Amino acid sequence: MPIRHIRQLRDRVPTMHQRLMLLCLLSISVLMVWPQQKQQQNLGVVPLVLGLGLQHGPAQLQQFPVTEITEWLYSKTQTTPPEDPYVKVYNIESGDSLSRIFARYGLNYQTVQQVMAADESLLALDVLRPGNRLTLQLDDDGQLQSMELYVHAGKKVLYKREAPDEFSYQELLDEGIWQNTILVGEVFGSFYASAQRAGLNDADIYNINQLFKDRINFARDIQAGAQFQVLRSENYVGEESTGQSRIEGIRILNRRQTLSAFMHDDGQYYDANGDSLERAFSRYPLNNQVRVSSHFNPRRLHPITKRVSPHNGTDFPLPVGTPVIAPADGVVTRIENHPFAGKYIEIQHFGNYKTRYLHLSRFMVQRGQRVTRGQRIALSGNTGRSTGPHLHYELHVNNRPVNPMSAHIPLARPVPAESKAAFAARVKQLTAQMEQQTLLAKQQSGEQEVAD
Numbered sequence: 316m317p318i319r320h321i322r323q324l325r326d327r328v329p330t331m332h333q334r335l336m337l338l339c340l341l342s343i344s345v346l347m348v349w350p351q352q353k354q355q356q357n358l359g360v361v362p363l364v365l366g367l368g369l370q371h372g373p374a375q376l377q378q379f380p381v382t383e384i385t386e387w388l389y390s391k392t393q394t395t396p397p398e399d400p401y402v403k404v405y406n407i408e409s410g411d412s413l414s415r416i417f418a419r420y421g422l423n424y425q426t427v428q429q430v431m432a433a434d435e436s437l438l439a440l441d442v443l444r445p446g447n448r449l450t451l452q453l454d455d456d457g458q459l460q461s462m463e464l465y466v467h468a469g470k471k472v473l474y475k476r477e478a479p480d481e482f483s484y485q486e487l488l489d490e491g492i493w494q495n496t497i498l499v500g501e502v503f504g505s506f507y508a509s510a511q512r513a514g515l516n517d518a519d520i521y522n523i524n525q526l527f528k529d530r531i532n533f534a535r536d537i538q539a540g541a542q543f544q545v546l547r548s549e550n551y552v553g554e555e556s557t558g559q560s561r562i563e564g565i566r567i568l569n570r571r572q573t574l575s576a577f578m579h580d581d582g583q584y585y586d587a588n589g590d591s592l593e594r595a596f597s598r599y600p601l602n603n604q605v606r607v608s609s610h611f612n613p614r615r616l617h618p619i620t621k622r623v624s625p626h627n628g629t630d631f632p633l634p635v636g637t638p639v640i641a642p643a644d645g646v647v648t649r650i651e652n653h654p655f656a657g658k659y660i661e662i663q664h665f666g667n668y669k670t671r672y673l674h675l676s677r678f679m680v681q682r683g684q685r686v687t688r689g690q691r692i693a694l695s696g697n698t699g700r701s702t703g704p705h706l707h708y709e710l711h712v713n714n715r716p717v718n719p720m721s722a723h724i725p726l727a728r729p730v731p732a733e734s735k736a737a738f739a740a741r742v743k744q745l746t747a748q749m750e751q752q753t754l755l756a757k758q759q760s761g762e763q764e765v766a767d
């Protein structure tokens with residue numbers, strides 16, 4: 316009965332175009348009804364669709380003029396560009412190594428070495444992170460011409476073949492923009508769980524703990540019902556988050572005590588009164604001040620190739636076995652052995668500071684270990700590509716290498732007198748914004764309760 320009804324309807328439709336439209340509409344409506352029909356074990360609709368399909372078979376469809384629908388269908392099947400056999404895109408997975416990835420594309424270990432030599436002053440390829448991406452460009456002979464490491468929308472590194480046995484590197488950085496959000500919450504259970512509920516990530520919470528480490532014991536002293544207000548800034552390039560975030564201000568309103576921290580324009584944290592919350596940083600990662608044999612120089616020319624080959628650190632000539640000490644508290648993030656950097660350590664310090672120590676002879680810490688200022692972390696050496704026994708020391712601020720001998724380092728001093736007024740004004744403004752947000756959140760949760 317339904318089939319006859321459709322046939323009659325069809326006979327009144329004048330053009331093939333409209334018939335096709337009708338077929339589409341019917342198929343769509345049948346498909347929408349189908350899941351329900353299937354549940355009812357009524358499969359009568361299936362022959363209906365098949366029957367219609369057969370009547371408007373492929374032979375007839377080919378005679379149709381190109382309509383908007385067929386154009387659209389055509390475009391859907393033709394958008395994939397032909398694959399370039401010389402471009403290989405590889406998404407890095409956990410446990411990957413450069414040599415394993417290169418072997419996959421028929422590239423030999425010599426090429427791995429050449430690329431790693433180019434990466435010596437950056438060490439971007441030494442620890443490959445899942446989610447990062449490599450794009451390799453090969454030539455007719457299957458040799459690597461260039462490679463791009465995609466870290467996030469704001470950071471790419473390009474390695475390019477300059478000579479049969481040499482690659483150069485170029486960092487493509489985009490600062491993007493920082494977008495602020497105020498997150499507020501109340502402590503129920505642990506501070507950690509409460510902060511997570513409010514939208515803070517593990518790194519944020521770790522930094523908050525570090526900020527107030529000397530002022531409060533988070534496990535013991537934070538009372539239930541304590542309010543917290545956080546001004547969090549997140550980095551975006553275009554629409555895409557780079558995954559970088561920082562805390563620009565925080566207040567914890569405990570019963571008898573208000574803890575606060577605000578980032579000043581020098582990148583350091585102070586409380587609302589302008590007293591430093593940083594732990595002091597030593598200028599030298601050594602027990603004694605020593606001579607510098609090679610200075611930090613972002614525009615150093617390579618003596619042989621005459622190309623710009625930055626020296627991202629400071630070199631101290633030292634006899635092998637000289638103790639190297641942590642210049643500030645931190646966590647050991649890398650313990651690696653690189654063909655050119657040798658045995659090296661990286662430490663992530665509080666806030667935006669990171670340090671690296673190259674050409675070591677012996678490690679005295681492990682990855683993941685917390686270290687304190689003045690702690691012995693390694694013995695200096697002459698490992699990797701080194702012209703003689705020395706320590707190559709790097710200081711990174713906000714992931715950029717800076718001159719360790721002249722950079723601003725936290726000295727645990729109050730806000731400088733000349734910027735005290737500006738700091739106080741900013742604290743006042745941010746505090747008002749945070750209070751407003753807390754009020755808003757309370758109102759909303761009040762409304763929620765009424766609604767429930």
Ligand SMILES: [Zn+2]
Binds near residue numbers: 609626628629706707
């Ligand atoms: Zn050096």
